[in-house]
Amino acid sequence: MTDIQIQIDNKTYPAAADPSIVDLKLSLTSEEFICLVGPSGCGKTTLLNIIAGLDNDYEGDILVGRQHTAPKIGYVFQNPRLLPWRTVRENIELAVDERQPPEVIDALLEVMQLTAAQHSYPEHLSLGMSRRVAIIRAFAVDPEVLLMDEPFVSLDAPTARQVRELLLNLWQQRPHTILFVTHDLREAIALADRLIFLSAAPMQVVSEIVVPISRSERGNELAIESFRQQLLKNHPEIKQLL
Amino acid sequence: MISFKKCLPTLSLLAFLVIWQGLAVYLDSNTLPTPEAVAKVFWQACVSGQLPFHLGVTLLRLVISFAIAMLLGCAIGIVLGRNKKLDAFFDNWLVIFLNVPALVTIILCYVWFGLIESAAILAVVINKLPNVIVMIREGTRMLDQDLLDMARCYRFSKRKTLVHVIWPQLHPFVMGATRSGLALIWKIILVVELLGRSNGMGYQLHLFFQLFDVAGILAYTIAFVAVIQLIELLILKPLDKKALRWRK
Numbered sequence: 200m201t202d203i204q205i206q207i208d209n210k211t212y213p214a215a216a217d218p219s220i221v222d223l224k225l226s227l228t229s230e231e232f233i234c235l236v237g238p239s240g241c242g243k244t245t246l247l248n249i250i251a252g253l254d255n256d257y258e259g260d261i262l263v264g265r266q267h268t269a270p271k272i273g274y275v276f277q278n279p280r281l282l283p284w285r286t287v288r289e290n291i292e293l294a295v296d297e298r299q300p301p302e303v304i305d306a307l308l309e310v311m312q313l314t315a316a317q318h319s320y321p322e323h324l325s326l327g328m329s330r331r332v333a334i335i336r337a338f339a340v341d342p343e344v345l346l347m348d349e350p351f352v353s354l355d356a357p358t359a360r361q362v363r364e365l366l367l368n369l370w371q372q373r374p375h376t377i378l379f380v381t382h383d384l385r386e387a388i389a390l391a392d393r394l395i396f397l398s399a400a401p402m403q404v405v406s407e408i409v410v411p412i413s414r415s416e417r418g419n420e421l422a423i424e425s426f427r428q429q430l431l432k433n434h435p436e437i438k439q440l441l
Numbered sequence: 442m443i444s445f446k447k448c449l450p451t452l453s454l455l456a457f458l459v460i461w462q463g464l465a466v467y468l469d470s471n472t473l474p475t476p477e478a479v480a481k482v483f484w485q486a487c488v489s490g491q492l493p494f495h496l497g498v499t500l501l502r503l504v505i506s507f508a509i510a511m512l513l514g515c516a517i518g519i520v521l522g523r524n525k526k527l528d529a530f531f532d533n534w535l536v537i538f539l540n541v542p543a544l545v546t547i548i549l550c551y552v553w554f555g556l557i558e559s560a561a562i563l564a565v566v567i568n569k570l571p572n573v574i575v576m577i578r579e580g581t582r583m584l585d586q587d588l589l590d591m592a593r594c595y596r597f598s599k600r601k602t603l604v605h606v607i608w609p610q611l612h613p614f615v616m617g618a619t620r621s622g623l624a625l626i627w628k629i630i631l632v633v634e635l636l637g638r639s640n641g642m643g644y645q646l647h648l649f650f651q652l653f654d655v656a657g658i659l660a661y662t663i664a665f666v667a668v669i670q671l672i673e674l675l676i677l678k679p680l681d682k683k684a685l686r687w688r689k
Contacts (some may be wrong), residue, residue: 248590251589251594252593252594253593253594253623272594273595274591274594274595276587276591278587280587280588280591280604281689282588282605282609284609284684284687285605285687293595293601293605294595294597320687322687322688323685336595340595423518425681
């Protein structure tokens with residue numbers, strides 16, 4: 200695994216008068232879980248699309264190690280984007296290298312508790328299950344950076360908590376660099392090694408905070424809440440971003 | 442009640458035959474033979490091998506021209522649907538070809554290339570092609586960009602994207618083009634055969650027309666309708682079922 204440097208000098212949409220992103224620098228350490236927190240519409244999805252290579256209309260550079268290449272990406276989109284005419288397993292298999300042994304997918308399905316549903320079509324799955332399939336697909340390609348764009352939005356609280364725990368479990372078994380977009384501070388604290396707060400129009404880094412809570416304590420809601428209170432008290436500048 | 446409902450299609454067919462028989466007996470004219478007379482002609486034409494031969498010739502022309510029109514039409518339709526500049530350039534051509542009367546294309550093909558088999562096939566293809574292109578182009582324009590982005594992000598090859606992402610989305614449009622295409626090609630092929638071939642259903646119908654043989658015309662029509670029904674039942678319906686098995 201290699202570190203990744205992202206530098207976006209300017210990103211302006213053709214129809215917009217003002218730039219969406221100006222002089223944004225992100226440095227991702229290998230196997231680090233980073234949460235990007237910012238108000239909706241601040242350009243977080245634009246940033247992820249640039250990193251994913253879906254949007255090439257920007258000035259800047261992405262460095263993987265020392266090379267100017269596009270990193271290998273796993274992307275969990277806001278909606279799962281599964282092919283409805285392919286089964287759960289086929290959806291995952293299509294994304295991965297054909298030479299990869301099938302046991303890798305078997306193991307991922309098991310961790311995400313989807314072994315029984317692997318031959319079902321996405322229309323027969325609940326939203327929570329579809330999201331889990333999208334997460335498996337992203338891990339299965341063994342990406343250099345895994346992008347997650349509010350993957351738990353519109354899930355009810357218990358389901359969101361369950362998928363979040365499964366995600367953390369999977370990530371601890373197979374550590375990858377994750378860039379996770381959310382506007383839910385509690386969720387961000389529960390997941391991240393480091394929080395990056397972003398402002399809107401143009402998007403800029405407001406502050407970067409390392410989460411000191413140990414991984415074993417992340418399930419403890421009291422610890423999360425107390426850190427959140429402390430964070431809001433010590434960093435008043437982030438209040439307006441939530 | 443349920444069994445009565447199930448019998449309705451058969452009953453309606455019987456009613457049709459009864460009305461036909463009644464009218465034929467009432468009119469007592471060569472221009473409207475009874476169902477029985479038509480059945481007899483049908484049977485004789487089958488036994489003599491005349492009907493299977495001409496039907497086979499027409500079917501062969503149908504398969505060849507249909508395959509060419511669908512393959513070319515799908516390829517061009519996808520390209521035009523994905524490329525705005527090419528689409529803007531060829532849009533007028535499409536409108537022109539869509540509106541040239543079938544008869545004009547057929548006559549021109551025969552005049553330019555002679556009364557040969559390839560001219561006949563070409564005339565059918567030219568008539569059907571714009572239709573397929575337009576349908577597939579509309580389908581391609583409606584492709585889900587989210588899924589295409591997903592494919593790009595996961596580095597699907599071009600072939601993988603076409604087979605697993607684009608083609609399943611085009612399926613309803615391809616089936617639409619197939620069904621309307623078969624119906625259109627049937628009709629055009631008969632005219633093509635009537636004007637410039639010495640075999641096939643169109644040629645035979647022309648012959649019956651000159652002989653004023655209505656029973657022959659009706660017997661061949663029945664064979665014709667039966668074949669279309671068989672194609673729908675044995676090929677198109679199973680294809681639909683297989684492609685849409687993922688639906689709830």
